[in-house]
Amino acid sequence: MKLSALGRIALATGIAVLTTGVLPSPAHAAAAPVKKKILPVLVEFSDASFQYPDKVKASTPDTYFGAKKDSVTSFLSEVSRGQYTMVPAVKEQFVGPIKLPMKAGGCDHGQINTLTRAELTKRGLVEGKDYDSLSMVFPAQKTECFWAGLATVPGGTTWINLYGTASGLDVVGHELGHNLGFAHQGRLVCTGGKLTACKSDGGSAKTIMGGGGWVSGFSAPELIRAGWLSGSATLKVTKSGAYTLRSLHGVGSGTRALDIALGKDRLVIEYRHAAGSLDAKIEGVHAYRVPKGAYGSSSIIDTTVKNKEAADADAIKTLTDKTNKVSVAVVSSGGGQARVKVALNGESLSAVEATPTKTATPSPKATGASPSASASTEAKVEVETGGSEPVTETSSGTDLAATGTLSSTLPLAAGGGAALLAAGAGVLVLRRRRKRA
Known part of the structure; x- marks a missing residue:
């Protein structure tokens, strides 16, 4: 799999702005190996479709479930030493493309989330039963999103703003790391x-x-x-x-x-x-x-x-x-x-x-199971960081992490709700990781 130039840039560093939401602490109990069912969904808009839909459909199973080391399942299994992996939620390994009744512009990730889940419900796919993690993949050409990927921190939702035909593990794996409760280091x-x-x-x-x-x-x-x-x-x-x-x-x-x-x-x-x-x-x-x-x-x-x-x-x-x-x-x-x-x-x-x-x-032993978050609970926000912001881990709170450039406010609508992120002390435009002497 190849990562586009924009995708690589999106994995550079940004800045953290923390809201009152905080990350949960590890549990103090051993856990059996965890398998999470992930559902990649290809999403299109009323005015925007994938430029190369056949290539996107062919590359998506590769990215998430391929046998090579640079797939999501292979990576998570190796890095956790067999304690955690992700498996397809459906036999076809992905759903879609689904055409949403909305325009691409404005980067309304909350509406994308709401409409996608509504369509999955119509198809009989229930969160928590049929899938644990939802990954929405959509064409970037008209969305105006300033990020290549977005994720709940922690949780089970990712948005992949697709440049080209495949984002690759560097983007998808990064966002799934946020789902596991990891901020930017x-x-x-x-x-x-x-x-x-x-x-x-x-x-x-x-x-x-x-x-x-x-x-x-x-x-x-x-x-x-x-x-x-x-x-x-x-x-x-x-x-x-x-x-x-x-x-x-x-x-x-x-x-x-x-x-x-x-x-x-x-x-x-x-x-x-x-x-x-x-x-x-x-x-x-x-x-x-x-x-x-x-x-x-x-x-x-x-x-x-x-x-x-x-x-x-x-x-x-x-x-x-x-x-x-x-x-x-x-x-x-x-x-x-x-x-x-x-x-x-x-x-x-x-x-x-x-x-x-x-x-x-x-x-103390800690569980490998990651917290999950439904659409209705995704009500707080965190954006990319390149520094260290002290936070206290507790057992509540769900944030969002965006991989990409940053504006002073980020509208969030999840499950029909809405919130705004104030930029606070500092906001940086995303940059390539430079060589430091």
């Missing part, structure tokens, strides 16, 4: 590895949610948020010690992330190395700041000055936070394994034992 530049001297600068390239593309998978905080690093795969560090990490992605058991208290926030440490079809161009130990336990809204910590295209770009060597009395140092890294020292309570890294401490405990 920002980048914090921390001078000299000091966590008290950081500034927000663009997006992370270590996740599909930060512009890294599907081949970077999801980051450790996102996997924790989804419940895919439960049990001993994530260790909560409670005393100083040295720890061995295996690569974040790939099959097999072992510790894949360290979770460290940083005041009210969390510090998550991961090791990245090529595994399967993921991380072929990523190497090294990486760190993330998790604001107030909101694992789906983390930011990568960058202490390097290397070109961002380097394999070990953003990889850390040392981190210090004098305020919270935490220090981290990478002892060794490479070949699929890393050794990391962690000093807490102001202790010296040089005094840390060379063997793993027995006081580390597995993080």
Whole structure:
């Protein structure tokens, strides 16, 4: 599958504007492997149709359910290590094209949602019974939408503003990440590895949610948020010690992330190395700041000055936070394994034992099941972010995330309701992810 130029641009970075809606926290219970039924629906308008309908109909099953690694089902199965995947809701693998009684202009995604669901109901397809996730795909030529994709955060609804004949996994997978409760992952530049001297600068390239593309998978905080690093795969560090990490992605058991208290926030440490079809161009130990336990809204910590295209770009060597009395140092890294020292309570890294401490405990197990949201509950909004906006995860609230350029207000009509998003402190026009020296 090929991603159009506009689709690639739409995966760059933007800015976050959070409403009162917040992301739900992971549940504290183990879950069996999850299969979600997704229903792609091809949507046309009274004044706009697909330019190449046969090609769109041929590419849609490929994008969502193809056997290749760059399909939605293959990607989610691999990145979750078999704990989560999506299957076709109907035998034909998609529905449509459906001709909606509305014009394309104005980008009325709420009306698209309402009319599409009404048509599905007429056809006997019931949400929650026949399908868990709805993905509406429509031609972009006349819509005037400023985004290539839109999604509920969390939830089960995506809108794909199709440029060409296939958006590809980079767009669709990104929006489904929002459905899982992931915001956009920002980048914090921390001078000299000091966590008290950081500034927000663009997006992370270590996740599909930060512009890294599907081949970077999801980051450790996102996997924790989804419940895919439960049990001993994530260790909560409670005393100083040295720890061995295996690569974040790939099959097999072992510790894949360290979770460290940083005041009210969390510090998550991961090791990245090529595994399967993921991380072929990523190497090294990486760190993330998790604001107030909101694992789906983390930011990568960058202490390097290397070109961002380097394999070990953003990889850390040392981190210090004098305020919270935490220090981290990478002892060794490479070949699929890393050794990391962690000093807490102001202790010296040089005094840390060379063997793993027995006081580390597995993080609480979390379910891999993602929350669902019906059309009638999609009443709050979130738009793309390139920075870190502290939020608190609770068990309520559904937002929208738009992949694309941004206006100061975003009309939202879901299930007949309406709301407006105030742009707040800042709005950025979407841009290509630049190379940083």
